[in-house]
Amino acid sequence: MTDSKPIRFIDEEIEIHFDQPPVLEKKPGCPDGFTWQSKTYRIVEMLAEWSDFTRRGRMARNMQPAHAAVASTRGSWGVGRFYYQVRTDTGQIFDLYYDRAPKDAARRKGAWFLYREMAV
Numbered sequence: 835m836t837d838s839k840p841i842r843f844i845d846e847e848i849e850i851h852f853d854q855p856p857v858l859e860k861k862p863g864c865p866d867g868f869t870w871q872s873k874t875y876r877i878v879e880m881l882a883e884w885s886d887f888t889r890r891g892r893m894a895r896n897m898q899p900a901h902a903a904v905a906s907t908r909g910s911w912g913v914g915r916f917y918y919q920v921r922t923d924t925g926q927i928f929d930l931y932y933d934r935a936p937k938d939a940a941r942r943k944g945a946w947f948l949y950r951e952m953a954v
Contacts, residue, residue, distance in 0.1 A: 837954070838881075838919070838927055838952035838953060838954045839952065839953050840929075840950045840951070840952055840953075841950075841951050841952065841953045842950060842951040843949075843950050844870075844928075844948045844949065844950055844951065845947055845948070845949055845950070846870065846871075846947065846948055847945050847946065847947055848868045848869060848870045848930065848946050848947060848948045849868060849869040849870075849946070850865040850867070850868045850869075850930075850946045851865055851866055851867040851868060851869070851874075852865050852866055853866045859943055860934050860943070860944065861916065862916070862932055863916075864877065864880045864883065864918045864920065865877060865918075865930075865946070868930065868946065868948065870948050875922040875923065875924060875926075875928075876922060876923040877920045877921070877922055877923075878921055878922060878923050879920065879921040880918055880919070880920050881919040881920060881921060881927065882917075882918070882919040883916070883917065883918050883919070884917050885914060885915065885916050885917065886914065886915045886917065887913060887914040887915075913934060913935065914934045915931045915932065915933050915934065916931060916932045916934075917929060917930070917931045917949070918930055918931070919952065926951060927951070927952040927953070927954060928948055928949070928950070928951055928952065929949040929950050929952060930946060930947060930948050930949055931946070931947050931949050932944060932945075932946050932947075933945055933946075
């Protein structure tokens with residue numbers, strides 16, 4: 835990550851835009867833009883990326899320790915988040931993430947979230 839500091843916690847679901855659809859749905863890569871609160875932002879630069887395969891909630895208790903150790907490095911079905919710190923066409927810096935956890939039977943592909951706004 836960069837040396838930026840959070841200035842606003844958001845953590846709201848967003849609609850993302852890709853110029854070319856990602857090859858892997860559960861590991862999509864950095865989007866080209868997103869819409870939040872009816873405003874569209876174009877991503878002009880990806881500043882950092884990282885992942886977190888921590889099992890949360892009931893998912894933290896449903897795996898044998900040996901399997902959990904492997905899953906913590908690469909994820910398993912429905913577990914994991916891919917984070918991106920981006921600069922938008924407005925000059926703002928945001929952290930956003932893709933959460934692979936299915937929300938319900940109709941939304942099994944996970945969702946994108948605008949995590950926070952950052953200041954350099």
